[in-house]
Amino acid sequence: MTESLSFKNLTKRPGRALALALLCAFLCFAALAGSLFVTGLRQGLSSLETRLGADIMVVPYEATSKSRLSDMILQGNPGYFYMDSAVMDKLRSMEGVGEISAQFFLATASSSCCSAAVQIIGFDPATDFTIQPWVKHSYQGELGNMQVLVGNDLNAFPGDVLTFYGSDVTVAAKLDRTGTYLDTAVYANPETIRTLIAQAMEKKIYDFGDIDPYEVVSCVLINAADGYVTEDVLNEINIHVRKVEAVQTSALLSDVSSKLTGLSSLIGWLIAAIWILAIGILILAFVMISNERKKEFAVLRTLGASRGKLAGLIMKESLLVSCFGSLLGAALALLAVWLFGGAAENAMGLPFLLPKAGGLILLSAVSIAATILAGSLAAAVSAFRISGIDTAFILRGDDGRS
Amino acid sequence: MKLTALQATRNYIRKREGSNLFCAVEETSVTLEPGTLTVLSGPSGSGKSTLLNMFAGLLPPSSGQILLDDTDLYHLEDRELSRLRNLHIGIIPQGQTALAAFNVQDNILMPWLLYGSRKNEAFSEKRKRAEELMEAAGILELRREMPSGLSGGEIRRMAVCRAMLQKPEIILADEPTGDLDEENTAVVMDLLKEHAASGGTVFVVTHDIQVRTYADRMLSMRKGVVTEE
Numbered sequence: 208m209t210e211s212l213s214f215k216n217l218t219k220r221p222g223r224a225l226a227l228a229l230l231c232a233f234l235c236f237a238a239l240a241g242s243l244f245v246t247g248l249r250q251g252l253s254s255l256e257t258r259l260g261a262d263i264m265v266v267p268y269e270a271t272s273k274s275r276l277s278d279m280i281l282q283g284n285p286g287y288f289y290m291d292s293a294v295m296d297k298l299r300s301m302e303g304v305g306e307i308s309a310q311f312f313l314a315t316a317s318s319s320c321c322s323a324a325v326q327i328i329g330f331d332p333a334t335d336f337t338i339q340p341w342v343k344h345s346y347q348g349e350l351g352n353m354q355v356l357v358g359n360d361l362n363a364f365p366g367d368v369l370t371f372y373g374s375d376v377t378v379a380a381k382l383d384r385t386g387t388y389l390d391t392a393v394y395a396n397p398e399t400i401r402t403l404i405a406q407a408m409e410k411k412i413y414d415f416g417d418i419d420p421y422e423v424v425s426c427v428l429i430n431a432a433d434g435y436v437t438e439d440v441l442n443e444i445n446i447h448v449r450k451v452e453a454v455q456t457s458a459l460l461s462d463v464s465s466k467l468t469g470l471s472s473l474i475g476w477l478i479a480a481i482w483i484l485a486i487g488i489l490i491l492a493f494v495m496i497s498n499e500r501k502k503e504f505a506v507l508r509t510l511g512a513s514r515g516k517l518a519g520l521i522m523k524e525s526l527l528v529s530c531f532g533s534l535l536g537a538a539l540a541l542l543a544v545w546l547f548g549g550a551a552e553n554a555m556g557l558p559f560l561l562p563k564a565g566g567l568i569l570l571s572a573v574s575i576a577a578t579i580l581a582g583s584l585a586a587a588v589s590a591f592r593i594s595g596i597d598t599a600f601i602l603r604g605d606d607g608r609s
Numbered sequence: 610m611k612l613t614a615l616q617a618t619r620n621y622i623r624k625r626e627g628s629n630l631f632c633a634v635e636e637t638s639v640t641l642e643p644g645t646l647t648v649l650s651g652p653s654g655s656g657k658s659t660l661l662n663m664f665a666g667l668l669p670p671s672s673g674q675i676l677l678d679d680t681d682l683y684h685l686e687d688r689e690l691s692r693l694r695n696l697h698i699g700i701i702p703q704g705q706t707a708l709a710a711f712n713v714q715d716n717i718l719m720p721w722l723l724y725g726s727r728k729n730e731a732f733s734e735k736r737k738r739a740e741e742l743m744e745a746a747g748i749l750e751l752r753r754e755m756p757s758g759l760s761g762g763e764i765r766r767m768a769v770c771r772a773m774l775q776k777p778e779i780i781l782a783d784e785p786t787g788d789l790d791e792e793n794t795a796v797v798m799d800l801l802k803e804h805a806a807s808g809g810t811v812f813v814v815t816h817d818i819q820v821r822t823y824a825d826r827m828l829s830m831r832k833g834v835v836t837e838e
């Protein structure tokens with residue numbers, strides 16, 4: 208019944224047990240919060256990669272004062288730009304162009320659903336290959352005229368009616384979280400977008416310049432056809448199509464991914480440093496505590512505790528402490544990431560997507576297990592020392608002789 | 610059960626005097642008999658505790674053997690020796706030996722708690738046994754107290770009860786009355802005497818003249834040499 212002995216030993220010295228538990232909690236917190244953070248960033252980036260989902264983006268030349276494009280894509284700042292839709296036909300006929308689909312951007316003034324301006328993205332269901340695969344998770348129907356889909360971060364729900372530029376649109380579905388700019392956007396088919404643009408122009412709510420809403424697109428997404436190299440296709444477009452700029456999406460993301468790599472390795476080193484330090488402190492703490500408890504263990508020896516039993520007692524105590532501590536640390540880490548993940552996301556201007564429940568549980572379990580392992584390792588050092596004590600010698604120490 | 614020292618010696622290395630071997634117990638052959646309370650007295654530093662610890666299975670002799678009936682204690686695995694000590698040898702070490710994290714009753718039940726459960730029949734029997742012992746030692750009303758709240762005499766009486774919990778055949782007591790007044794000394798010695806009277810093997814190491822009056826057999830020790838009185 209040494210479990211209850213260990214438990215009693217701990218509860219009778221709550222301060223000591225708590226200090227050790229907090230140390231374990233700190234270990235677990237560092238490991239879990241750090242790895243959640245890194246995974247969140249990684250997943251955010253890969254989510255963005257798949258959602259961009261095309262090798263090449265063709266945008267009007269003026270949009271490539273690049274920051275505008277990357278602001279929009281990385282930070283979700285609403286934006287819009289237009290080019291003549293004739294570009295579409297020209298691109299489609301070019302050699303090396305595989306999948307191709309146009310998108311339409313529109314930035315609204317603030318509306319009922321949202322505190323700030325909202326990006327509206329129009330995609331053509333007939334040709335789209337980037338947005339629909341993701342939409343399919345939450346909406347299988349055909350998006351009708353004046354119907355929209357809303358990103359996960361928007362405060363709107365299926366059935367709600369939103370008003371953009373004086374026109375009402377109905378929310379058909381809310382989309383899965385991506386951790387990217389797509390979460391704060393609204394999606395519609397090209398007809399709806401054109402209607403909105405036309406009405407906005409008619410009511411003179413907004414000045415789009417002298418464009419014909421039925422003759423423009425905002426951007427064209429292209430995948431290189433099989434057997435063609437993306438760079439070649441890109442160059443072809445930039446040489447032969449005027450007033451547009453073809454941008455390689457991976458180049459757009461390379462900035463983010465290098466930032467991410469740097470950050471990940473920094474956090475990795477930080478976690479490693481914290482762990483080495485904390486394990487050192489843990490070992491020291493356990494050794495100090497067991498030195499102080501030598502007499503107690505010697506008495507247990509006289510009562511018939513074997514060396515193995517003493518070691519077991521120490522290990523069980525540390526197990527209780529590190530279980531409690533690591534659960535606490537894991538809970539705090541999850542809470543912290545849940546509370547502050549969004550803030551960090553905004554501060555860094557990087558896409559951030561937490562793993563799903565399964566991934567969270569897995570990461571938590573790994574951190575908890577690692578912490579318990581570290582605690583046990585630290586305890587093993589003192590268990591080993593204590594199991595070798597010279598009982599007769601220690602009992603002598605009592606009278607001030609040695 | 611009887612406990613025999615067979616030509617047992619014990620040397621210590623004394624670092625202060627170079628690495629000279631210091632012989633704390635000269636070759637000693639002595640048998641502690643059942644039903645007998647044996648008292649060993651002698652001046653400080655004469656090797657009494659050293660001999661007792663060898664009997665207890667806590668200190669291997671430098672040469673010779675310690676036999677419990679016919680079993681050589683120091684040929685046993687630690688696990689076997691520990692269990693044997695747990696069941697058959699009650700030890701009252703020199704000095705204060707209370708376990709600070711446990712109350713008086715749990716301290717006394719500790720030899721049982723080390724290997725047994727708190728849940729079964731046997732445990733309630735042990736608890737009854739502990740109560741009887743506490744009653745006899747006059748500390749029953751202190752059973753829920755923590756050791757920090759007890760006097761030296763009360764803690765010593767607790768240690769005696771603890772050593773007797775498992776009804777061990779052998780009891781080894783190192784200065785069990787060292788810091789006790791006459792009254793407490795009488796309580797403790799009566800308990801030990803009773804144990805011997807009921808067939809137990811009791812070995813008491815002491816300076817105390819009063820303790821000698823309880824002895825069935827007197828030994829004295831001087832500079833590591835044991836002699837019969």
Ligand SMILES: Nc1ncnc2c1ncn2[C@@H]1O[C@H](COP(=O)(O)OP(=O)(O)OP(=O)(O)O)[C@@H](O)[C@H]1O
Binds near residue numbers: 600654655656
């Ligand atoms: N671990 C040790 N290392 C070195 N010397 C030791 C050790 N243990 C005991 N001694 C020495 O052996 C001698 C006998 O010690 P022991 O404790 O057996 O004496 P004792 O008769 O019990 O004395 P007391 O009555 O003061 O308790 C002493 O001189 C002591 O200094």
Ligand SMILES: [Mg+2]
Binds near residue numbers: 657658659703783
């Ligand atoms: Mg002594």
